[in-house]
Amino acid sequence: MADDEIPSDSSTLVIIVDTNPNQRYITEDPKILTGCLDAVIAFANSHLMQKSRNELAVIGCHFHKSEYLYPSPGKPLDVRQIDGQYELFTLVEKTVKMRLVNLIKSQPQEEKPGESLLAGALAMGLCFISKVRREASPALKISSRILIVTGSSDTAAQYINYMNVFFTAQKQQVLIDVCSLDKHLSLLQQGCDITGGLYLKVPTLEGLLQYLLWVFLPEGSERKQLVLPGRGRVDYRAACFCHRELLTIGYVCSVCLSVFCKFSPICTTCHTVFKIGGPLPIKPKKKKMKV
Amino acid sequence: MADDEQDLKEYRWETGYEKTWEAIKEDEDGLVEGLVAEFAQKAARKALTPRRGPVRLGMMRHLLVAIDCSEAMSSQDLKPTRFLCTLKLLEKFIEEFFDQNPLSQLGLITMKNKRAEKITELSGNIRKHIKVVQGLLNLALTGEPSLQNTLEMAHRVLKPLPGHASRELLVLFASLTTCDPGDVNTTIQNLKNEGIRCSVIGLAAEVRICKKLCQDTGGDYGVVLDDVHYRSLLLEHTSPPPRARALDAGLVKMGFPHTAPPSTQSDTEPPITICMCHIDEGEGVGGEGHLCPQCRSKYCSLPAQCRTCGLTLASAPHLARSYHHLFPVDPFEELKNDGQSQFCFACVRSFTDVDKQIYRCNRCVEYYCWECESMISSTLHVCPGCASRPHLYQRLPDTS
Numbered sequence: 146m147a148d149d150e151i152p153s154d155s156s157t158l159v160i161i162v163d164t165n166p167n168q169r170y171i172t173e174d175p176k177i178l179t180g181c182l183d184a185v186i187a188f189a190n191s192h193l194m195q196k197s198r199n200e201l202a203v204i205g206c207h208f209h210k211s212e213y214l215y216p217s218p219g220k221p222l223d224v225r226q227i228d229g230q231y232e233l234f235t236l237v238e239k240t241v242k243m244r245l246v247n248l249i250k251s252q253p254q255e256e257k258p259g260e261s262l263l264a265g266a267l268a269m270g271l272c273f274i275s276k277v278r279r280e281a282s283p284a285l286k287i288s289s290r291i292l293i294v295t296g297s298s299d300t301a302a303q304y305i306n307y308m309n310v311f312f313t314a315q316k317q318q319v320l321i322d323v324c325s326l327d328k329h330l331s332l333l334q335q336g337c338d339i340t341g342g343l344y345l346k347v348p349t350l351e352g353l354l355q356y357l358l359w360v361f362l363p364e365g366s367e368r369k370q371l372v373l374p375g376r377g378r379v380d381y382r383a384a385c386f387c388h389r390e391l392l393t394i395g396y397v398c399s400v401c402l403s404v405f406c407k408f409s410p411i412c413t414t415c416h417t418v419f420k421i422g423g424p425l426p427i428k429p430k431k432k433k434m435k436v
Numbered sequence: 437m438a439d440d441e442q443d444l445k446e447y448r449w450e451t452g453y454e455k456t457w458e459a460i461k462e463d464e465d466g467l468v469e470g471l472v473a474e475f476a477q478k479a480a481r482k483a484l485t486p487r488r489g490p491v492r493l494g495m496m497r498h499l500l501v502a503i504d505c506s507e508a509m510s511s512q513d514l515k516p517t518r519f520l521c522t523l524k525l526l527e528k529f530i531e532e533f534f535d536q537n538p539l540s541q542l543g544l545i546t547m548k549n550k551r552a553e554k555i556t557e558l559s560g561n562i563r564k565h566i567k568v569v570q571g572l573l574n575l576a577l578t579g580e581p582s583l584q585n586t587l588e589m590a591h592r593v594l595k596p597l598p599g600h601a602s603r604e605l606l607v608l609f610a611s612l613t614t615c616d617p618g619d620v621n622t623t624i625q626n627l628k629n630e631g632i633r634c635s636v637i638g639l640a641a642e643v644r645i646c647k648k649l650c651q652d653t654g655g656d657y658g659v660v661l662d663d664v665h666y667r668s669l670l671l672e673h674t675s676p677p678p679r680a681r682a683l684d685a686g687l688v689k690m691g692f693p694h695t696a697p698p699s700t701q702s703d704t705e706p707p708i709t710i711c712m713c714h715i716d717e718g719e720g721v722g723g724e725g726h727l728c729p730q731c732r733s734k735y736c737s738l739p740a741q742c743r744t745c746g747l748t749l750a751s752a753p754h755l756a757r758s759y760h761h762l763f764p765v766d767p768f769e770e771l772k773n774d775g776q777s778q779f780c781f782a783c784v785r786s787f788t789d790v791d792k793q794i795y796r797c798n799r800c801v802e803y804y805c806w807e808c809e810s811m812i813s814s815t816l817h818v819c820p821g822c823a824s825r826p827h828l829y830q831r832l833p834d835t836s
């Protein structure tokens with residue numbers, strides 16, 4: 146990525162807040178969510194303070210759907226200056242809190258909360274970033290990134306959606322940053338690695354705002370000069386479609402590239418029937434080697 | 437994309453002008469702005485639609501690209517010359533090709549002085565191909581090309597490949613003549629029998645034998661109008677072709693090298709090992725690398741085919757990059773904007789009078805603007821609404 150060397154004129158930040166009530170830190174103490182949300186809002190406002198042309202979106206990811214918490218669609222809320230606070234900051238805080246309450250109220254009562262569908266929220270974030278780029282003047286250099294703040298664990302159920310989102314982000318030079326509040330997230334870590342973003346699992350929730358400000362506030366071009374957490378080792382083994390287990394050797398359907406852990410005569414994804422006689426023989430390449 | 441409509445009219449220059457200006461009319465208020473916007477939207481959408489093809493694709497592609505290096509390439513109707521323009525576009529093509537076909541292989545052939553010469557072997561090594569293309573810059577353009585010799589070579593190279601791989605030849609042809617030693621029709625028939633798909637991009641004018649070659653083998657034929665058109669014709673070949681004939685499908689054994697975390701970090705230096713892909717060049721000595729899970733040979737980059745045991749080595753994202761072909765998003769429904777929704781679900785842009793049409797996903801029933809619709813169907817391949825609903829997000833076959 147050549148152009149993240151040059152500092153940008155404006156940067157777009159999309160924050161995805163996982164508000165799923167089944168995250169461990171919320172089930173242990175529901176009040177912590179408010180604390181985390183305050184940290185995220187303070188972080189969002191610090192981003193807006195960096196440059197006057199910076200853009201912001203906050204997306205709430207609940208178990209039944211995801212929704213924009215900021216900006217609110219249509220007319221913005223009417224806010225007056227409160228004790229000398231910059232109006233925009235008040236607007237962000239008020240809008241996020243009000244819309245979050247509405248999002249939580251809209252959750253179906255009879256349903257048990259399932260997995261947080263972060264891939265959908267990421268897709269929304271990418272659409273928002275494209276819109277900002279379309280509407281800006283072509284001369285403006287815009288850097289864009291998406292930050293996910295989550296205490297959920299990740300499973301292979303959203304695998305394909307995640308991969309499509311990661312590769313789109315990579316193509317459009319959008320960094321994906323992940324701040325994990327609880328467990329190690331190997332799929333999302335792959336997303337950080339593919340897009341060049343940062344992955345951090347915070348050791349304690351008390352210092353959340355500090356971690357956010359130190360690690361995730363600098364934009365791509367500024368990060369090279371800072372000492373930030375390293376990439377670490379990313380696990381790139383493929384998961385089989387039949388059991389979603391990680392493999393070092395697997396069988397891949399030549400038609401659709403589905404991965405299976407053992408040989409089977411028919412592909413369960415595309416229903417292709419394979420020739421009997423086991424997997425295709427592989428002839429090693431004839432190549433003289435001098436060792 | 438072979439469309440029959442065009443074939444009826446025989447030649448491009450017989451299709452006549454498109455009188456686009458006649459369609460511009462004022463609306464009731466005497467304004468053209470809305471119509472112009474609608475026009476732009478339609479044009480942008482039209483450019484995208486042919487990309488939506490059938491779902492079954494040959495994804496492990498083997499493509500040979502033959503480059504005309506004869507005198508005809510020195511013509512300056514493309515700037516700076518046909519040849520330099522080709523080389524510049526080819527670099528871009530190689531990168532895009534591997535971006536969209538990560539487990540595929542490419543090989544390059546030059547055509548000059550009645551001969552066809554292999555300049556790179558079929559391989560997935562992007563850097564090598566690009567280096568060779570850059571090295572062609574000062575090549576002397578001489579003689580006449582031989583289409584038949586090129587086809588014979590492609591036949592020789594592609595024939596031994598396993599049936600589950602798609603086998604293709606793309607010829608970039610500037611000459612209006614070809615110097616063939618025998619009957620080219622027999623060669624075309626042989627290629628057809630092997631299921632080798634041949635496409636030609638003509639840089640000058642339509643040549644009958646090229647058209648026949650493409651028609652018989654199921655390839656595409658295009659003639660370049662200018663450099664922009666050339667670019668789009670060439671890049672069209674980066675997206676996988678629909679399966680030309682029933683290829684033998686197979687299950688391919690594949691290795692996913694897993695680098696275990698270093699046991700004790702600074703105590704012991706990692707053992708010095710040699711990377712197999714750089715063994716010829718004598719470089720690539722070092723600690724980091726991907727080990728073949730079957731024989732422990734080391735490779736510095738993936739994907740690769742293990743030179744010792746033949747296993748194809750890849751990482752999960754190499755496969756996943758192609759999954760969007762498998763599970764395309766159902767096309768959204770185009771609706772007249774009657775105020776069904778005030779804003780786009782994906783980008784929260786408010787709909788205005790300029791949005792004559794809006795788009796609805798019929799699974800999640802969310803409304804989208806035309807810009808988001810085209811981004812979702814052409815790049816993202818995920819419906820944001822569906823992907824954030826517990827009952828709709830899964831597109832994998834349910835195996836539980």
Ligand SMILES: [Zn+2]
Pocket residue numbers: 385386387388389390405406407
């Ligand atoms: Zn399995």
Ligand SMILES: [Zn+2]
Pocket residue numbers: 398399400401402403412413414415416417
């Ligand atoms: Zn399959």
Ligand SMILES: [Zn+2]
Pocket residue numbers: 711712713714720735736737
């Ligand atoms: Zn190497």
Ligand SMILES: [Zn+2]
Pocket residue numbers: 728729730731732733742743744745746747
């Ligand atoms: Zn091996």
Ligand SMILES: [Zn+2]
Pocket residue numbers: 272276780781782783784785804805806807808809
């Ligand atoms: Zn939109």
Ligand SMILES: [Zn+2]
Pocket residue numbers: 797798799800801802819820821822823
């Ligand atoms: Zn949908």
